[in-house]
Amino acid sequence: xxxxxxxxxxxxxxxxxxxxxxxxxxxxxxxxxxxxxxxxxxxxxxxxxxxxxxxxxxxxxxxxxxxxxxxxxxxxxxxxxxxxxxxxxxxxxxxxxxxxxxxxxxxxxxxxxxxxxxxxxxxxxxxxxxxxxxxxxxxxxxxxxxxxxxxxxxxxxxxxxxxxxxxxxxxxxxxxxxxxxxxxxxxxxxxxxxxxxxxxxxxxxxxxxxxxxxxxxxxxxxxxxxxxxxxxxxxxxxxxxxxxxxxxxxxxxxxxxxxxxxxxxxxxxxxxxxxxxxxxxxxxxx
Amino acid sequence: xxxxxxxxxxxxxxxxxxxxxxxxxxxxxxxxxxxxxxxxxxxxxxxxxxxxxxxxxxxxxxxxxxxxxxxxxxxxxxxxxxxxxxxxxxxxxxxxxxxxxxxxxxxxxxxxxxxxxxxxxxxxxxxxxxxxxxxxxxxxxxxxxxxxxxxxxxxxxxxxxxxxxxxxxxxxxxxxxxxxxxxxxxxxxxxxxxxxxxxxxxxxxxxxxxxxxxxxxxxxxxxxxxxxxxxxxxxxxxxxxxxxxxxxxxxxxxxxxxxxxxxxxxxxxxxxxxxxxxxxxxxxxxxxxxxxxxxxxxxxxxxxxxxxxxxxxxxxxxxxxxxxxxxxxxx
Numbered sequence: 001x002x003x004x005x006x007x008x009x010x011x012x013x014x015x016x017x018x019x020x021x022x023x024x025x026x027x028x029x030x031x032x033x034x035x036x037x038x039x040x041x042x043x044x045x046x047x048x049x050x051x052x053x054x055x056x057x058x059x060x061x062x063x064x065x066x067x068x069x070x071x072x073x074x075x076x077x078x079x080x081x082x083x084x085x086x087x088x089x090x091x092x093x094x095x096x097x098x099x100x101x102x103x104x105x106x107x108x109x110x111x112x113x114x115x116x117x118x119x120x121x122x123x124x125x126x127x128x129x130x131x132x133x134x135x136x137x138x139x140x141x142x143x144x145x146x147x148x149x150x151x152x153x154x155x156x157x158x159x160x161x162x163x164x165x166x167x168x169x170x171x172x173x174x175x176x177x178x179x180x181x182x183x184x185x186x187x188x189x190x191x192x193x194x195x196x197x198x199x200x201x202x203x204x205x206x207x208x209x210x211x212x213x214x215x216x217x218x219x220x221x222x223x224x225x226x227x228x229x230x231x232x233x234x235x236x237x238x239x240x241x242x243x244x245x246x247x248x249x250x251x252x253x254x255x256x257x258x259x260x261x262x263x264x265x266x267x268x269x270x271x272x273x274x275x276x277x278x279x280x281x282x283x284x285x286x
Numbered sequence: 287x288x289x290x291x292x293x294x295x296x297x298x299x300x301x302x303x304x305x306x307x308x309x310x311x312x313x314x315x316x317x318x319x320x321x322x323x324x325x326x327x328x329x330x331x332x333x334x335x336x337x338x339x340x341x342x343x344x345x346x347x348x349x350x351x352x353x354x355x356x357x358x359x360x361x362x363x364x365x366x367x368x369x370x371x372x373x374x375x376x377x378x379x380x381x382x383x384x385x386x387x388x389x390x391x392x393x394x395x396x397x398x399x400x401x402x403x404x405x406x407x408x409x410x411x412x413x414x415x416x417x418x419x420x421x422x423x424x425x426x427x428x429x430x431x432x433x434x435x436x437x438x439x440x441x442x443x444x445x446x447x448x449x450x451x452x453x454x455x456x457x458x459x460x461x462x463x464x465x466x467x468x469x470x471x472x473x474x475x476x477x478x479x480x481x482x483x484x485x486x487x488x489x490x491x492x493x494x495x496x497x498x499x500x501x502x503x504x505x506x507x508x509x510x511x512x513x514x515x516x517x518x519x520x521x522x523x524x525x526x527x528x529x530x531x532x533x534x535x536x537x538x539x540x541x542x543x544x545x546x547x548x549x550x551x552x553x554x555x556x557x558x559x560x561x562x563x564x565x566x567x568x569x570x571x572x573x574x575x576x577x578x579x580x581x582x583x584x585x586x587x588x589x590x591x592x593x594x595x596x597x598x599x600x601x602x603x604x605x606x607x608x609x610x611x612x613x614x615x616x617x
Contacts, residue, residue: 032407083584092406096346099407100539101583103348103532107576111569221528225418228411262429266422272415277400280408 003136004254010138012250013146013153014204018223019230019242020153021200027173027237028193030091031081031098035105036227037220039198043069043205044122044215045113051124051209058126058210059144065206066199073198076105077191085190106220114217123213145207152203153243156196160239169193173237201227222265226253229268233275235285244284308452312445320444324451324516326557329537331455331509333549336534338462339502341543342471343495344478345405348531349397349413352420353390353503355526357510359424360386362437362520369440379450383511390507391500398499402492414531421526428522436521439514447516454512458505463546465501474498475544536575539582542591551590 022036033039046065050056056064080101088094127141160166168189171179180186204223209215230249234241249271256267275282312320332354340347364382367373377385401412428434465471473494476484485491514520533556534549541552556575564571586593 032411080580080584087584087587095407096344096410097583097587099410100346100535101580104576104579104583107572107579111573111576114569115573232411260426260430262426263422266419266426269415269419269422273412273419276404276408276412276415280404 002134003138004251004258006133006136006138008251008254009247010142010146010250011254012247013149014207014246015226015230015250015253016243016246017149017153018201018204018227019234019246020156020239021197021204022227023231023234023237023239023242024156024169024193024200025197026231028169029077029081029085029172029190030095031084031194032095032102032236033105033194033197034099034102034224034228035109035220036197036201037222037224038106038109039069039073039201040205040208040223041215041217041220042072042109042113043202044209044219045117045205045217046202047206047209048122048124048215049117051126052122058124058206062203062206065202069202070195070199073195074191076198077194081190081194082187106224110217110220117217119216119218121214121216122209123215124209125213126210128210139211141207141210145211148207149204152200156200157239165189165192225265225272226268229271232272232282235282238282238284241282241284245282305456312448317444320448321516322558322561324444324448325561326554327448327451327455328509328513328516329533329553329557330550331451331458332506332530332534333537333541333553334455334458334462334546335502335505335509337538337543337546337549338465338505339474339498340535341538341549342466342474342478343498345402345495345499346410346535347413347499347502348410348535349417350506350534351526351528351530352397352413352417353394353506354510354513354530355417355420355522356390356393357383357386357507358514358520358525359437359510359522360389360507361511361514362439362525365439365514366437370438379515383454383508386511387504387507390510391504394500394503395496397503398496402495402499417526417528417531421522424522424526436519436524438519439517441518442515450512450515454508458508459546459550461505466546470494470497478544536579536582538589540578540589542589542594545591548589548591555590 018036018040022033025031025033025036043065046068047058047061050061050064051058081098084098084101085094088097125141127139127144129140130137131140131143132138133143160170168179168184169192171182171184172186172189176186201223226249230245231242232245233248234243234245249268252267252271253264256264308323311323315323332350336347336350339345361382364374364377364385368376397416401409401416404412428436466475473484473489476487476489477491477494481491510525517524534553537552537556538549539552540556541550542548560571560575567574582589588595
């Protein structure tokens with residue numbers, strides 16, 4: 001029982017981190033980055049590369065893989081999505097068009113990584129000892145990952161709430177035209193928010209590669225679907241929603257994993273379907 | 287663009303010619319090319335069915351795999367139960383395919399009633415999730431409850447498979463062409479251009495959308511049923527593969543949304559390229575496919591047909607300009 005409480009919370013913290021990034025991208029630029037799981041996979045592979053060739057501590061290599069994937073996100077925003085934003089006449093058109101572009105990204109990212117690293121499962125096992133917390137045996141790396149995820153999410157919340165770029169992001173999310181009128185450079189903000197979204201999934205990937213040893217180039221869609229479920233349950237564009245939704249999906253995922261590993265994905269998808277039918281805006285959506 | 291009688295005659299003759307060539311292909315083509323042609327026809331039929339609803343109404347559905355898979359599974363299961371184990375009476379193949387399509391139609395009606403209240407990306411995600419859930423549920427059922435590993439179906443000759451798919455594809459093509467010209471087809475198109483305006487001029491948008499969705503799904507179910515005899519084994523991961531949702535959309539977008547030629551051009555291009563190159567290029571092929579999709583979305587939103595049309599108008603403008611100049615100049 002205790003292990004379910006902690007296991008669900010640990011997964012929930014990591015899921016929240018991915019979902020916060022995804023939600024930031026969607027909330028600010030209306031681009032639903034369906035390739036979020038593949039950015040996560042790239043982060044995992046970058047960490048693995050530095051770990052296996054130079055023996056860099058996975059926690060230290062966050063400082064290396066972070067900027068790489070952040071740059072990748074900004075590059076994508078500048079080359080692909082900027083044009084789509086220019087081209088689209090309405091928000092709805094922009095959303096559908098960019099979603100289609102995002103469906104193409106996994107093909108590209110997965111196969112580039114596959115060509116470089118091959119398809120064998122990898123892992124950068126680190127801090128794999130267990131500690132006894134209130135009678136439940138928990139892996140150290142899982143606890144570190146959960147702790148860091150929560151810290152990063154909180155930092156992001158503070159940034160959104162109190163910094164000027166955070167203010168600009170909230171302004172664009174709420175009123176794109178008005179934000180431009182008061183002098184906010186929306187392309188810059190779009191790029192930064194897209195980069196941050198990519199960065200967050202990268203951080204999650206780097207932490208997952210310490211925990212699991214079955215990372216392949218094709219794990220992306222699985223995490224994409226989880227992140228999608230989180231932001232749909234929590235409400236698209238709602239920060240608090242993705243935090244709470246993350247823990248909800250984390251527990252649902254963990255419990256279904258304990259009951260029967262075959263049904264986990266079906267459970268996650270059912271969350272998407274039920275919430276979209278009953279309350280399409282999500283529980284905290286505007 | 288108004289078309290003269292000559293143009294119509296040429297189009298009719300070329301269609302008849304293509305039909306005649308395809309009809310006699312099995313007499314001389316090798317098994318390899320025959321199976322590639324069958325694949326091309328299956329994707330073509332799927333893309334046309336996808337275009338019927340999603341192309342005209344702009345409700346992008348990524349749930350095609352669910353309907354294709356249900357058609358496939360129904361036919362495979364029935365063939366297994368009737369031919370392999372004699373549990374059910376043997377039925378002729380067309381009847382099985384039609385029954386499978388009917389099941390898909392009813393299923394899609396139910397799904398349509400719930401999903402079509404949503405629009406934009408909510409609809410995209412919901413249809414995507416439904417097709418994934420269908421796969422996950424059937425997989426879990428087979429592994430956990432029924433303890434089977436997919437379905438084994440009897441072997442059919444490649445010629446039979448080809449003729450079945452050929453008939454299916456052209457029946458669907460004919461049906462869609464006729465439907466597009468009907469009041470119903472025009473209504474769907476109008477919903478795509480402006481749903482509010484369509485409702486104002488008296489199109490029953492709710493009914494049209496649900497019926498259009500279900501008919502399009504039924505056609506996909508037919509294709510799935512015909513595809514069942516192409517393989518001798520099927521499981522949920524194969525039949526409900528996400529590719530069957532994504533590719534019809536990609537093919538139609540590449541060819542050009544909203545035209546009848548678009549899905550045909552798109553599916554023939556992508557399928558023949560993938561059948562010839564996916565073996566030799568492997569991972570690079572999928573990479574290239576992803577790049578193509580990005581290029582379509584970013585640079586040519588109207589697809590190949592859109593580009594052809596643009597070139598056509600430019601050409602005719604240029605010719606008219608020349609004529610005007612010639613008229614201006616005194617001889």
